[in-house]
Amino acid sequence: MTxxxxxxxxxxxxxxxxxxxxxxxxxxVGIRVFKDSGSATPLAMAAFFAAVPRLVASSFAGVLxxxxxxxxxxxxxxxxxxxxTLLLLISFASGQFEVWHLYAVSLIQAAFGTFQGPAFQAxxxxxxxxxxxxxxxxxxxxxxxxxxxxxxxxAGALFALVDATGVMVxxxxxxxxxxxxxxxxxxxxxxxxxxxxAMQGTIWQEALVGxxxxxxxxxxxxxxxxxxxxxxxxxxxxxxxTPYILSLTGNETTLGMLMSITSAGAIIGGIVMSIWxxxxxxxxxxLPGIIITGLFLALFGVTRSPLAMGVALFGLMFPIPxxxxxxxxxxxxxxxxxxxxxVFAAVMQVALLASPVGYLLAGPLxxxxxxxxxxxxxxxxxxxxxxxxxxxxxxxxxxxxGTLIMLTAAAFYAIPAVRHMEAxxxxxxxxxxxxxxxxxxxxxxxxxxxxERSA
Numbered sequence: 001m002t003x004x005x006x007x008x009x010x011x012x013x014x015x016x017x018x019x020x021x022x023x024x025x026x027x028x029v030g031i032r033v034f035k036d037s038g039s040a041t042p043l044a045m046a047a048f049f050a051a052v053p054r055l056v057a058s059s060f061a062g063v064l065x066x067x068x069x070x071x072x073x074x075x076x077x078x079x080x081x082x083x084x085t086l087l088l089l090i091s092f093a094s095g096q097f098e099v100w101h102l103y104a105v106s107l108i109q110a111a112f113g114t115f116q117g118p119a120f121q122a123x124x125x126x127x128x129x130x131x132x133x134x135x136x137x138x139x140x141x142x143x144x145x146x147x148x149x150x151x152x153x154x155a156g157a158l159f160a161l162v163d164a165t166g167v168m169v170x171x172x173x174x175x176x177x178x179x180x181x182x183x184x185x186x187x188x189x190x191x192x193x194x195x196x197x198a199m200q201g202t203i204w205q206e207a208l209v210g211x212x213x214x215x216x217x218x219x220x221x222x223x224x225x226x227x228x229x230x231x232x233x234x235x236x237x238x239x240x241x242t243p244y245i246l247s248l249t250g251n252e253t254t255l256g257m258l259m260s261i262t263s264a265g266a267i268i269g270g271i272v273m274s275i276w277x278x279x280x281x282x283x284x285x286x287l288p289g290i291i292i293t294g295l296f297l298a299l300f301g302v303t304r305s306p307l308a309m310g311v312a313l314f315g316l317m318f319p320i321p322x323x324x325x326x327x328x329x330x331x332x333x334x335x336x337x338x339x340x341x342x343v344f345a346a347v348m349q350v351a352l353l354a355s356p357v358g359y360l361l362a363g364p365l366x367x368x369x370x371x372x373x374x375x376x377x378x379x380x381x382x383x384x385x386x387x388x389x390x391x392x393x394x395x396x397x398x399x400x401x402g403t404l405i406m407l408t409a410a411a412f413y414a415i416p417a418v419r420h421m422e423a424x425x426x427x428x429x430x431x432x433x434x435x436x437x438x439x440x441x442x443x444x445x446x447x448x449x450x451x452e453r454s455a
Contacts, residue, residue: 004110007185008127008136014092015120015350016143018078018178021171023151027259028164029102030242030323039243042099042361046106047239048359053111054352058118062345066196066206066338069189073119074182080112082175089168091210117348121338125332126188134282137328141321145266152256190337193428199339210346212337217425219417220334223327226412228349230290233401233408235358237297239396240366247310247391253307261310265317273322281422282326289326289415291317301398302385330421336428366394 002176003449033042065073084105120140128136158167199209226389226391242263278285296315303309335343370393373379379388411416 004127004188007187008124009139010181010185011120011123012139012143014178014181016146018174019143019147020151020154021174022081022085023147023163024155024158024167025088025171027152027155027256028167029088033099033102034243034246037099039363039367041367042102043242044239044359044363044366046102047235048356048363049103049106050110051235051352051356051359053107053114054355055210055349057111057114058345059210059342060203061115061341062118062210063203063206064115065122065341065345066190070123070187070341071182071185072118075117075179077112077114077116077119078175078179078182080115081109082172082179084109084112085168085171085175088389089165089172092168093165118341118345121328121344122190122337123187125337125340126190130333133332134325134329136330138270138321140328141273141324142267142270145263145270145317145321148263149260149267152259155256155266190340192338193336194340195336206342209339210342210344211350213343214333214346214350217334219421220425221350222415223412223418223421224347224350226408227347227409228353230405231352231357232354233404234297235355236362236365237394237398237401237420239359239362240397243366244391244394244398247394248304248309248389249306258306258310258313262313262317265314266321268314269318269451270321270325272318273325278322278326278329281419282330283419283421286323286326287409287418289323290409291406291413292319293317293323294402294407294409296402297405298399300404301395301400301402304387304389304395328447333422333427334425366397370397372395 030043033046087108088097088101088105091101124133124136124140132289155167158170162169199206199212214224241259242255245258246252249255293316296312300309300312300316303312330341331347332340371390372393373386374390374392379392382396383392385399386392417424
């Protein structure tokens with residue numbers, strides 16, 4: 001194993017440890033807030049505040065990821081998120097916790113976390129050779145679900161021993177360990193390309209570079225628009241998973257088990273992708289994967305027993321690492337490394353453009369429309385699918401969102417330019433960038449299809 005690959009795996013392990021701590025804190029706080037309020041709206045609002053910084057600051061985060069040593073960008077991101085956890089710890093320990101504290105911490109942590117994503121994703125190109133990038137991206141996609149698999153069990157055991165404040169102390173320790181490791185490793189700086197030099201300017205000008213790159217490759221922008229729709233539908237129901245499961249089962253232990261099964265689905269999907277490597281062209285892995293995810297989301301809305309819910313959640317998450325790894329690899333292949341921070345940031349910004357609207361709609365739709373609608377006169381039409389008990393309204397929301405996701409993915413998959421994107425869009429040519437040939441890219445110069453970030 002080369003030194004760069006070793007660095008990649010060290011970073012993956014330490015970042016996953018940090019994520020486990022964060023997941024434990026999120027689970028403990030989420031259960032408490034829902035039990036105290038009996039409403040899905042506070043959790044949806046917390047997700048909204050977490051999404052806003054990604055829309056506002058992603059472009060500037062991408063500029064810093066390309067200008068600065070990417071290690072320092074990741075360290076600053078971890079430090080800022082640790083400050084958010086510390087503030088939440090003080091709120092709980094003092095007995096003064098209020099829901100708005102959660103909103104404020106969500107905003108702070110998301111603001112700093114926004115800087116970590118582009119820096120980490122752009123670093124993959126510098127640490128992993130192209131032929132191993134699909135597998136590396138699949139492993140990268142496994143960080144969060146692996147943390148989600150471990151965190152519920154640990155959170156439950158530790159919560160009984162040290163309460164929420166103790167869990168947050170452990171979270172802070174994992175942040176510290178992650179920062180130390182990032183400081184000690186070496187991530188090579190990308191060689192500046194002619195395209196990168198041409199796009200230099202003020203920080204405000206460079207903040208638009210990612211959007212200009214996507215606009216010049218129009219089909220790629222179309223795919224990001226598809227991601228915007230998919231993430232919008234997913235955001236409206238994904239934030240309701242905890243209240244939906246608790247409404248149907250009334251059991252926190254069952255919730256933890258189902259969340260672990262959800263994470264297991266993504267982990268197994270990531271393992272399969274790391275072994276298989278996906279299809280060529282990669283788009284034939286990504287878009288059918290989104291259709292499968294939408295199908296299982298709709299089935300999740302129909303299920304009522306914990307076993308059936310577990311099967312649906314596993315199936316929902318299984319394709320997601322394959323989807324994201326495929327699209328990340330496409331983007332890394334097409335983008336000069338010294339532009340990748342800004343391009344990844346622009347992709348994230350556009351793909352999540354409508355998600356805050358979904359979060360804002362989720363609570364009012366669940367609490368004010370769909371759940372009260374269970375007692376309405378017209379509910380007999382839906383009762384055979386989702387039942388008439390608490391949680392049935394949110395179940396119908398899952399069915400609607402899953403169906404719309406399937407239709408969106410199928411519609412974009414039917415576009416020839418999307419299916420042929422990898423053959424039409426030029427790849428980045430490192431030899432050309434280093435002056436070893438007369439051109440910077442190989443392949444056709446006309447832009448073709450698009451790129452998508454899955455939820």
